[in-house]
Amino acid sequence: MGVRRRESGWESERLIGGAIEAAPIAFTVLAEDGRYLAANGAASRFSGYSRGELLGLRSADLSAAPARTTDAIESVFRTGSGAGVRQLLRADGSILRVQYRLAPAQLGPDRLMVAAWWPADAEDEAGAEEEMAEEGAAADSAAQARILGLAFQRAPIAVTVSDRAGNYLALNDRACEITGYSRAELFELGAFGVVVSPGPPPTGDLTLLPGIRSGEAEVRCRDGSTKTVAFRAATTILAKQKVRIGVWWETG
Numbered sequence: 001m002g003v004r005r006r007e008s009g010w011e012s013e014r015l016i017g018g019a020i021e022a023a024p025i026a027f028t029v030l031a032e033d034g035r036y037l038a039a040n041g042a043a044s045r046f047s048g049y050s051r052g053e054l055l056g057l058r059s060a061d062l063s064a065a066p067a068r069t070t071d072a073i074e075s076v077f078r079t080g081s082g083a084g085v086r087q088l089l090r091a092d093g094s095i096l097r098v099q100y101r102l103a104p105a106q107l108g109p110d111r112l113m114v115a116a117w118w119p120a121d122a123e124d125e126a127g128a129e130e131e132m133a134e135e136g137a138a139a140d141s142a143a144q145a146r147i148l149g150l151a152f153q154r155a156p157i158a159v160t161v162s163d164r165a166g167n168y169l170a171l172n173d174r175a176c177e178i179t180g181y182s183r184a185e186l187f188e189l190g191a192f193g194v195v196v197s198p199g200p201p202p203t204g205d206l207t208l209l210p211g212i213r214s215g216e217a218e219v220r221c222r223d224g225s226t227k228t229v230a231f232r233a234a235t236t237i238l239a240k241q242k243v244r245i246g247v248w249w250e251t252g
Contacts, residue, residue, distance in 0.1 A: 015170035017149020038147035048091030166191035180222035207242035
């Protein structure tokens with residue numbers, strides 16, 4: 001039956017959580033003190049720790065510079081966002097350079113930190129992508145996907161899930177806030193109606209785009225203006241269907 005569009009907030013949370021869980025981009029949710037509260041399969045794979053092991057650690061435990069990592073988390077809570085490159089200390093003692101994007105999020109009474117991160121070097125990234133393509137969502141965890149979906153639904157980083165034709169299947173609140181469109185309007189427009197550049201792929205199929213892509217894009221807003229956003233996008237498999245998950249944020 002495949003994946004259907006989820007227009008209500010709680011349905012989008014479920015679909016976003018499932019897509020995040022299966023994505024070849026690491027997504028994590030941290031407590032204020034840096035403890036991991038949720039992590040997807042890619043976070044486990046990149047770090048070399050099992051998910052259970054990760055949930056017993058703090059972000060600083062996976063850093064070659066623990067004090068700097070702690071300072072970065074505290075800074076994000078003060079300023080509202082953070083990005084850069086860090087040296088990830090893996091379970092086997094090796095170092096993996098990763099790029100990251102951090103943002104605070106509110107989940108009920110709790111202040112959390114959401115993070116999206118990926119290998120900074122193309123060779124490491126290509127290997128990770130091959131593993132994810134082979135495994136798909138086999139490492140799915142319903143409880144972790146639910147926490148990830150809830151946290152990223154309210155995060156100040158836009159998250160969208162699209163089908164091969166660019167139709168939005170799910171999106172979070174931040175996508176609406178950046179563009180000024182309502183949820184219903186974004187579902188009607190789809191990715192090709194919102195993203196001005198880069199334009200649609202020659203094949204018209206988003207899921208056939210090679211690799212994990214990043215860069216800048218121009219998005220159309222409801223008031224007729226355009227905004228420049230930075231993005232990270234990848235194809236993953238959800239309910240036996242290829243989908244495109246993207247995370248994006250304003251560059252200004």
